[in-house]
Amino acid sequence: MTATPLGRHLPDRLTTRTNRLIRSWELLLLAIAVAIFIFNAMASPYFLNVWNLSDATFNFTEKAMIAFAMALLIVAGEIDLSVAAIIALASTAMGWALQFGVGTPGLVGIGLGTGLLCGAFNGILVTRLGLPSIVVTIGTMSLFRGISYIVLGDQAYRGYPDSFAWFGQGYIWWVFTVEIAIFSMLAVAFGILLHRTNFGRAVYAIGNNPTAALFSGIRVTRVKFILFLLTGLMSGLAAVCLTSRLGSTRPSIGLGMELEVVTMVVLGGVNILGGSGTIPGVVIAAFVMGLVTFGLGLLNVPGIVMSIFIGALLIGVIALPRLFAMVRK
Amino acid sequence: MTDVPILALDNITKTFPGVVALDKVRLALYPGQVTALIGENGAGKSTVVKTLTGIYQPDGGQILVNGTPVHFATAHDAAEAGITAIHQETVLFDEMTVAENIFIGHAPRTRFGLIDMARTTRDAKALLESIGAPLRPDTKLRDLGIASKHLVAIARALSIDACVVIMDEPTAALSQKEIEELYALVDHLKAQGKAILFISHKFDEIFRIADRYTVFRDGQFVGDGMIADVDQDALVQMMVGRAVDQIFPPRTHTPGEELLKVVGYSHPTEFADVTFTLKQGEILGFYGLVGAGRSEFMQALFGITKPSKGVCRIDGKIIVIRSPADAIAAGIVYVPEDRGKQGAITAMPIFQNVALPSLGKTSRHGFLRMAEEFSLAREYTERLDLRATSLDQEVGNLSGGNQQKVVIAKWLATQPRVIILDEPTKGIDIGSKAAVHSFMAELAAAGLSVIMVSSEIPEVLGMSDRVIVMREGRMVAELEGTKLTPETLVRHAAGIEKAA
Numbered sequence: 014m015t016a017t018p019l020g021r022h023l024p025d026r027l028t029t030r031t032n033r034l035i036r037s038w039e040l041l042l043l044a045i046a047v048a049i050f051i052f053n054a055m056a057s058p059y060f061l062n063v064w065n066l067s068d069a070t071f072n073f074t075e076k077a078m079i080a081f082a083m084a085l086l087i088v089a090g091e092i093d094l095s096v097a098a099i100i101a102l103a104s105t106a107m108g109w110a111l112q113f114g115v116g117t118p119g120l121v122g123i124g125l126g127t128g129l130l131c132g133a134f135n136g137i138l139v140t141r142l143g144l145p146s147i148v149v150t151i152g153t154m155s156l157f158r159g160i161s162y163i164v165l166g167d168q169a170y171r172g173y174p175d176s177f178a179w180f181g182q183g184y185i186w187w188v189f190t191v192e193i194a195i196f197s198m199l200a201v202a203f204g205i206l207l208h209r210t211n212f213g214r215a216v217y218a219i220g221n222n223p224t225a226a227l228f229s230g231i232r233v234t235r236v237k238f239i240l241f242l243l244t245g246l247m248s249g250l251a252a253v254c255l256t257s258r259l260g261s262t263r264p265s266i267g268l269g270m271e272l273e274v275v276t277m278v279v280l281g282g283v284n285i286l287g288g289s290g291t292i293p294g295v296v297i298a299a300f301v302m303g304l305v306t307f308g309l310g311l312l313n314v315p316g317i318v319m320s321i322f323i324g325a326l327l328i329g330v331i332a333l334p335r336l337f338a339m340v341r342k
Numbered sequence: 343m344t345d346v347p348i349l350a351l352d353n354i355t356k357t358f359p360g361v362v363a364l365d366k367v368r369l370a371l372y373p374g375q376v377t378a379l380i381g382e383n384g385a386g387k388s389t390v391v392k393t394l395t396g397i398y399q400p401d402g403g404q405i406l407v408n409g410t411p412v413h414f415a416t417a418h419d420a421a422e423a424g425i426t427a428i429h430q431e432t433v434l435f436d437e438m439t440v441a442e443n444i445f446i447g448h449a450p451r452t453r454f455g456l457i458d459m460a461r462t463t464r465d466a467k468a469l470l471e472s473i474g475a476p477l478r479p480d481t482k483l484r485d486l487g488i489a490s491k492h493l494v495a496i497a498r499a500l501s502i503d504a505c506v507v508i509m510d511e512p513t514a515a516l517s518q519k520e521i522e523e524l525y526a527l528v529d530h531l532k533a534q535g536k537a538i539l540f541i542s543h544k545f546d547e548i549f550r551i552a553d554r555y556t557v558f559r560d561g562q563f564v565g566d567g568m569i570a571d572v573d574q575d576a577l578v579q580m581m582v583g584r585a586v587d588q589i590f591p592p593r594t595h596t597p598g599e600e601l602l603k604v605v606g607y608s609h610p611t612e613f614a615d616v617t618f619t620l621k622q623g624e625i626l627g628f629y630g631l632v633g634a635g636r637s638e639f640m641q642a643l644f645g646i647t648k649p650s651k652g653v654c655r656i657d658g659k660i661i662v663i664r665s666p667a668d669a670i671a672a673g674i675v676y677v678p679e680d681r682g683k684q685g686a687i688t689a690m691p692i693f694q695n696v697a698l699p700s701l702g703k704t705s706r707h708g709f710l711r712m713a714e715e716f717s718l719a720r721e722y723t724e725r726l727d728l729r730a731t732s733l734d735q736e737v738g739n740l741s742g743g744n745q746q747k748v749v750i751a752k753w754l755a756t757q758p759r760v761i762i763l764d765e766p767t768k769g770i771d772i773g774s775k776a777a778v779h780s781f782m783a784e785l786a787a788a789g790l791s792v793i794m795v796s797s798e799i800p801e802v803l804g805m806s807d808r809v810i811v812m813r814e815g816r817m818v819a820e821l822e823g824t825k826l827t828p829e830t831l832v833r834h835a836a837g838i839e840k841a842a
Binding site (some may be wrong): 022023024025026027028205209210211212213214215217218221222224225226227228229230231232288289 | 670730731734
């Protein structure tokens with residue numbers, strides 16, 4: 014008896030692309046975004062003003078830059094909680110360099126470079142020493158911001174050159190800011206990286222089963238290290254934009270932003286345990302969070318209450334599909 | 343013996359996305375009798391166990407306890423009804439004592455509602471004695487071997503006064519002596535009037551202890567009856583739906599030139615001085631007891647762990663293997679023993695699993711080309727007669743045998759020169775085994791060199807051109823031709839000196 018192939022034909026897929034789209038998390042999230050948009054438009058007469066809307070994008074652009082890289086990191090089963098502290102350290106490094114008359118290109122280089130170095134530091138601790146990333150980055154969160162506090166105390170760096178203000182205050186065309194342009198380009202770039210490249214496939218494989226990924230010839234530690242580098246770099250970029258927009262550096266810059274970034278990623282449908290999630294989801298989540306914050310701001314809701322709303326939104330959106338499944342049973 | 347089954351499944355159907363796992367099956371268990379559930383991988387045995395223990399709820403049909411329909415909404419309901427299962431890897435708590443494990447969830451209480459430790463220990467001791475288990479109630483479970491853990495699980499089953507005991511391949515990890523002790527215990531349970539469902543792939547076992555049999559195939563009921571009325575061939579035919587005329591394929595092909603040469607591979611703790619050659623188209627068996635260092639050596643050869651010294655040559659050229667990626671590039675691939683953890687990424691679809699190590703080939707400039715992945719996956723999975731609904735199906739939804747096919751397809755797609763198969767047929771049924779064996783022979787005949795790690799003597803003897811025996815991390819013998827007998831294998835593996 015030989016194992017002659019029976020020629021059993023296997024179809025590629027059973028579900029069509031449209032079918033899967035209809036049942037996707039992203040579509041649900043998009044519906045929520047539209048609902049919030051309509052609600053805001055009815056609740057406040059100032060909402061449907063293009064310049065107000067343009068201003069509102071600052072609520073999420075810097076966070077989203079980090080969230081894209083964080084999404085990949087979380088899909089791969091790791092996390093970086095030091096991103097906001099990296100912003101503080103990168104901003105401090107730029108402000109420090111400013112004292113020696115470094116120009117705009119140099120400042121940007123220093124901001125991005127500091128981010129990369131911080132990412133590399135996290136990456137080495139996680140991949141070389143095999144420490145859990147949540148512990149490592151809680152540690153470096155205090156470390157990076159601590160350095161900022163030592164350097165600055167209760168002082169602030171000011172006096173950034175006018176050309177530096179372009180990143181956080183400039184416009185590309187009409188109402189479109191430089192930041193929203195960077196955001197859009199990054200959204201496309203990260204979308205392609207995660208969904209259309211070998212690297213992205215490796216990220217999913219590692220997040221689903223790091224052992225089997227290793228046994229399949231994927232260079233697991235290298236991929237993870239690159240992801241920490243990318244997250245550091247994006248934090249450096251966010252530091253450039255945020256510092257440029259504020260025009261000054263204080264050690265408390267971006268305080269608590271890491272949780273908003275993680276919230277954005279999880280709201281976007283990325284499994285916090287790794288293995289699944291999409292960049293389009295994170296993009297829509299960024300808009301949802303931006304719209305909620307802006308809408309509540311127009312209604313003069315204080316910041317503390319806003320964070321309650323964001324928290325409730327996160328839990329609500331996560332729990333909704335589960336509830337539906339339970340009710341159907 | 344009564345005619346009313348204590349537990350019965352009537353026309354039970356269970357479907358998963360794209361798969362009918364159980365299609366109107368029936369099964370009856372009688373008090374004081376052992377019923378063997380027999381079937382190939384994917385026949386639906388595990389699904390039946392999960393349905394009986396309340397983990398899955400059937401989509402159709404009913405479960406009858408003493409003739410009365412019942413519904414198990416949770417695992418707790420099933421336990422209440424007196425159904426208990428002993429799994430391949432027993433689900434117990436390593437950090438607790440034997441007594442705590444036996445009585446967890448229903449420990450005797452003091453009048454203040456606290457756990458009565460003295461009575462727990464006393465009752466546990468009595469239970470263990472009643473089944474002849476030489477265990478102390480205060481031993482931590484992590485200090486026990488698999489066999490002793492089974493005993494604890496059985497004591498636990500008795501403590502909740504279970505009327506149905508399900509044993510899912512209980513002997514898989516046991517030694518011959520421990521297996522005999524388990525048989526004695528099964529007889530003891532029978533004498534107490536318990537109904538036992540015994541799931542096993544080993545026919546000698548089934549004929550040794552079962553009174554009845556039920557056969558499933560592809561999620562359907564095929565037949566049942568008394569063991570006394572059938573023979574092995576008849577059961578095998580029911581299982582596979584065809585006659586298995588020959589267990590091992592004939593090997594007519596002679597190995598070619600020397601391909602792989604390993605010299606002095608050593609590891610600080612696991613193995614030392616492993617030296618051998620492998621010819622093109624040869625099947626080289628690695629035999630030894632569990633823990634002899636065979637898998638550890640193979641994983642070093644595949645780049646998972648680093649050897650402390652040693653040289654590996656392919657075609658006479660030295661190759662340095664620091665990672666699996668290096669090994670794959672050199673044409674060495676490894677099918678691990680643990681499919682679910684190391685072999686396949688179960689949450690990802692079939693085509694992505696198959697293409698994973700071949701992404702360099704299917705992509706262009708680092709960008710994925712899905713169409714290429716699908717055609718690669720189709721080519722190799724169809725050669726292996728994979729049973730799935732589509733190439734987009736998650737590997738986790740396939741049966742164990744089919745998951746193994748996905749892992750093998752994944753490696754063949756890289757067009758390797760050496761394939762290492764670590765216990766390739768462990769835990770799979772006779773039909774699938776024969777398919778894997780004949781496929782292995784085909785691969786060797788086509789010029790692929792095969793290293794097969796196996797602990798099953800018939801498989802080692804039936805498949806290998808040459809066999810290396812390892813013991814305690816060292817090669818102790820290299821056997822071929824007339825020297826290759828069951829006796830010599832066992833002698834060398836166990837370290838018994840030459841026959842007097």
